Amino acid sequence: MSKIEFTGSEVLTAHLPAVEVKKDVYWVGSVHEDIRSFHGYETRDGTSYNAYFIKDEFPTVIDSVKREFAGEFIERIKSVCPLSEIKYVISNHAEYDHASAIPILMKNLDPEVPIVTNKKGQDALVRNYPSLADCKFLILKPKETLTIGKRTLSFLATPLVHWPESQFTYSEYDEILFSMDVFGQHIASGKRFDDEYGWERVKESAIEYYANIVACYRLQTARALKLTAKLGKIDMICCAHGLIIRSHVDEMIKLYQSFTDGSIYRPKVTVVYDTFYHSTEAMARAIQEGAQSIGAEVMRIKASVGGTTQVARHCFDSKATAWGSPTLNSGMHTEVAGVLHYAKGLKILEKKPSVSFGSYGWTPGGTKVMVQELESCKSDVIETIDCNWRPTEEILKRCFDAGIKLGKLALGQELKDEE
Missing domain, CATH: 3.40.50.360 (Flavodoxin domain)
Incomplete structure (x- = not known):
């Protein structure tokens, strides 16, 4: 196994610890306080790039962070699990802010560790990060599952919400939906949960986020919500930006339903x-x-x-x-x-x-x-x-x-x- 490799531009210090969001499930992402523009969207409150780690028989990473924060992302993973023990890396979305640290992570894992995604996800990852072409991939279709120990993860295709390869990952054991960009907000905070930050502030940020990023994919979002409703109980939404939703799950889902059916007007x-x-x-x-x-x-x-x-x-x-x-x-x-x-x-x-x-x-x-x-x-x-x-x-x-x-x-x- 190679030493951890960085380009020199990454943040190397983990200013925030890994946060256990449920038993053996950790937030290992990064917080970008000073970003003020996100492809044309004014991020007055900064943002976060949320990645997650599940400690089970086969330790699993879900998504990554923006490349500049690869150092602290990897350090947070190491604080709860040696890199040598990781068995899977799941990519729900290939966009730069959620996947550009994956190449750095993969260089420091066993070559046999696969990237778990869908076919379009593999295509997008390899085209955006050519070094990943040498990695192993485990391509799962909708309704296929991945058993990592006592947990069996299922995958939900959500194309064009908001990229073609986008997907959700669901852990029935934890009752957690790893929702990629959906339900997110552009908020930088030392707090990790909606009830710590304040639901009304999270809600307003979620409205602004949807209006500026996802609104043009209303029909696709409506389809994703219908499919989500067929999953088991959702006790927590671990989204890719902003605060994790644990106290207002039903309210957040209803808010998104209002976006798609027009009752938000x-x-x-x-x-x-x-x-x-x-x-x-x-x-x-x-x-x-x-x-x-x-x-x-x-x-x-x-x-x-x-x-x-x-x-x-x-x-x-x-x-x-x-x-x-x-x-x-x-x-x-x-x-x-x-x-x-x-x-x-x-x-x-x-x-x-x-x-x-x-x-x-x-x-x-x-x-x-x-x-x-x-x-x-x-x-x-x-x-x-x-x-x-x-x-x-x-x-x-x-x-x-x-x-x-x-x-x-x-x-x-x-x-x-x-x-």
């Missing part, structure tokens, strides 16, 4: 805009006041301040939206264009009514491009309001009335023909 209007000289901002405020005047909840977000993460989070659970931009080079403000494109990819505007609005100087054009993009998002654009230079009282009244329309639709009220 609120009587809420999200107004997204940006502005050069406050004209479009004045229109945005008028729309906000109109919706609020009839009791709708409103979230107004300046795109260049709130950014893609907050826009996605609030558009996700809103029943209606409004989009405003001044005309720039016959098109949209760059910040608005960026967040609208981001929302389009997440499919969070589909079948939701919207209003487009904005000011222009020499010639209009911004709202026309915006309407085209909203329609490509499958949003129902009910009104467009253009303003030449600064908004008049008449324009602001139109915006206020448009806000009323959106508010009514968000509240589930029908619009009259004259509206």
Whole structure:
């Protein structure tokens, strides 16, 4: 067996110990406090990369961490089990933040230790980490199991939640679901469990996480939930990011069900805009006041301040939206264009009514491009309001009335023909 090999960039000190989450089941992951961007998603609270170890007759590692944290990941495993005793390494997801430390781990294990995954998982691992081509693989199909002693692990294919090879691992003995990215949150904390950190904070982070990463895979997520319901009892969810769920398992599963069936949607209007000289901002405020005047909840977000993460989070659970931009080079403000494109990819505007609005100087054009993009998002654009230079009282009244329309639709009220 070779010595532990590092590239020099990994964190070598285990600042946090391995944490026993249930008898002989340990968290051996890492915490990344200072990360603030996760492929376009603003991680204001950092994140964690959760990996797990099961001590049984055949000691088993489940997932790994981001390569930079390979040192502390391996040290945590060693604190509960010699590396020479490990018999299996399970990979539920091949993405860099959960699998890039696997090559380093495998170099320090017996060559006969296999990576347990599915066929697509093997393909993704070898393509992303070529050194793994020399490793042994144990390819398991859905409904096949792996006995590691008194525990028999089962595997649940969850393709496109959110990569093609994604899967869950379930330990009936421990009543633990190792859920990969599903049910996760981007939180960096010295706490490991939902009840230690606070359920409401975990819940809000889980909503933001789903809205920004998984929302476009709603149908696939719904299928995964149906399959999960057929498993045995789930007493704990060991997800790949954030806090382990042990006190609010039913609440977390119900929260995800609300994501997929639409019951998460609120009587809420999200107004997204940006502005050069406050004209479009004045229109945005008028729309906000109109919706609020009839009791709708409103979230107004300046795109260049709130950014893609907050826009996605609030558009996700809103029943209606409004989009405003001044005309720039016959098109949209760059910040608005960026967040609208981001929302389009997440499919969070589909079948939701919207209003487009904005000011222009020499010639209009911004709202026309915006309407085209909203329609490509499958949003129902009910009104467009253009303003030449600064908004008049008449324009602001139109915006206020448009806000009323959106508010009514968000509240589930029908619009009259004259509206």
